Each structure stands twice: as C-alpha cells, then as structure tokens.
Amino acid sequence: MGAGKSSLVLRFVKGQFLEFQESTIGAVFFSQTLAVNDATVKFEIWDTAGQEIKITYEGRPVIAVGVGLSTYDKASIHSYVQSHIQINEFRDCVIMPSATKKYERKISTCVKVLDMTGLRLSHLNQIKLLTVISSIDDLNYPEKTDTYYIVNAPYVFSACWKVVKPLLQERTRKKVQVLSGCGKDDLLKV
Numbered sequence: 320m321g322a323g324k325s326s327l328v329l330r331f332v333k334g335q336f337l338e339f340q341e342s343t344i345g346a347v348f349f350s351q352t353l354a355v356n357d358a359t360v361k362f363e364i365w366d367t368a369g370q371e372i373k374i375t376y377e378g379r380p381v382i383a384v385g386v387g388l389s390t391y392d393k394a395s396i397h398s399y400v401q402s403h404i405q406i407n408e409f410r411d412c413v414i415m416p417s418a419t420k421k422y423e424r425k426i427s428t429c430v431k432v433l434d435m436t437g438l439r440l441s442h443l444n445q446i447k448l449l450t451v452i453s454s455i456d457d458l459n460y461p462e463k464t465d466t467y468y469i470v471n472a473p474y475v476f477s478a479c480w481k482v483v484k485p486l487l488q489e490r491t492r493k494k495v496q497v498l499s500g501c502g503k504d505d506l507l508k509v
Contacts, residue, residue, distance in 0.1 A: 378422035470502040
C-alpha cells in the first residue's frame with residue numbers, strides 16, 4: 320500500500336479522488352495549467368512510483384526495474400509498453416538534464432539494473448512483452464543505456480534469456496551483464 324501520492328496528483332490534475340488507487344507501475348506524466356493572479360503557471364508532474372534515482376560515481380543515473388515482480392498480472396502488455404516509454408522519456412527529459420546540471424558536464428547515458436526477483440515459470444508467456452520492450456529500446460533508445468545489469472536471476476531466467484538474446488541487436492547484447500546473486504559487490508563499484 321502506497322502513501323497516496325498518485326491520489327493527490329490525480330485530484331490536482333483531474334479533480335478526481337479514488338479511495339482505492341492501484342499502485343503506480345513505472346512512471347506516469349501529468350500536466351495542469353492554472354491561472355495565478357495575472358500569470359499562467361503550467362505544472363508538469365512525473366509520478367515515478369516512489370522510485371528514488373541513484374547516481375553512479377560518474378554521474379550516470381541508475382534505473383532499477385523489478386522485472387520478475389508479480390505486477391505482470393496487473394496490467395496489459397500495452398500498459399507495460401506505455402510505462403516503459405514513459406520511464407525512458409522521464410529519464411531523458413528530467414533525470415539526465417538534472418544530472419548534467421549537477422555534475423556540470425553532459426550526462427547522456429544511464430545504467431539499468433534489471434532485478435529478476437520473483438521471476439517464475441508462469442512468466443514465460445510474457446516473452447512477447449520482453450520482445451516488444453527490447454525492440455523499442457533497440458530502435459528508439461540504443462545509446463541511452465550504458466550497461467544492463469541483471470541481478471537475482473533464477474534458473475528460469477536462462478530459458479527466457481535464450482529466447483530474448485537472439486532478438487536483441489548485437490550492440491545491446493554486448494551491454495548486458497548477468498551478475499551472481501544480488502550483484503551487490505559489483506554494483507557498488509559502478
């Protein structure tokens with residue numbers, strides 16, 4: 320159960336309040352324009368599902384995605400694809416410009432940590448989703464991710480990886496590193 324941030328945003332933007340709001344998956348963008356005194360103020364709000372953005376030593380944002388979580392059952396493939404695109408746009412429009420400003424140099428790539436915790440055999444039917452998302456990244460965001468770290472990969476991951484890996488562009492396959500366990504020691508060096 321969340322703290323209610325999405326409910327507050329929905330109330331502000333659309334004037335609606337849902338007592339039982341589903342948890343946010345990924346990121347959602349809202350905007351609201353208000354007249355304040357003699358000025359027009361536009362609010363652009365990113366609801367990022369409570370995700371805190373970590374930064375590497377070089378200033379690159381670290382985007383963590385819970386790939387194996389049971390939230391697969393809560394949304395359609397279309398919803399996941401839209402969420403994935405919104406997260407990428409949030410990274411490009413908000414996170415990277417903020418990192419560029421903070422580190423006073425151009426930050427144009429990120430690191431993605433794909434946490435496979437909870438991935439089960441029943442998720443193998445979501446290969447279509449993984450294929451669609453990897454195609455979107457290959458075609459639209461090929462140079463935005465420096466490295467993909469896969470952590471907490473259960474045995475079933477190897478079956479998924481055998482299906483997905485050949486579908487990826489070579490440039491993307493070279494960026495993928497499967498770490499043992501939670502990969503804490505390796506990730507702390509990033």
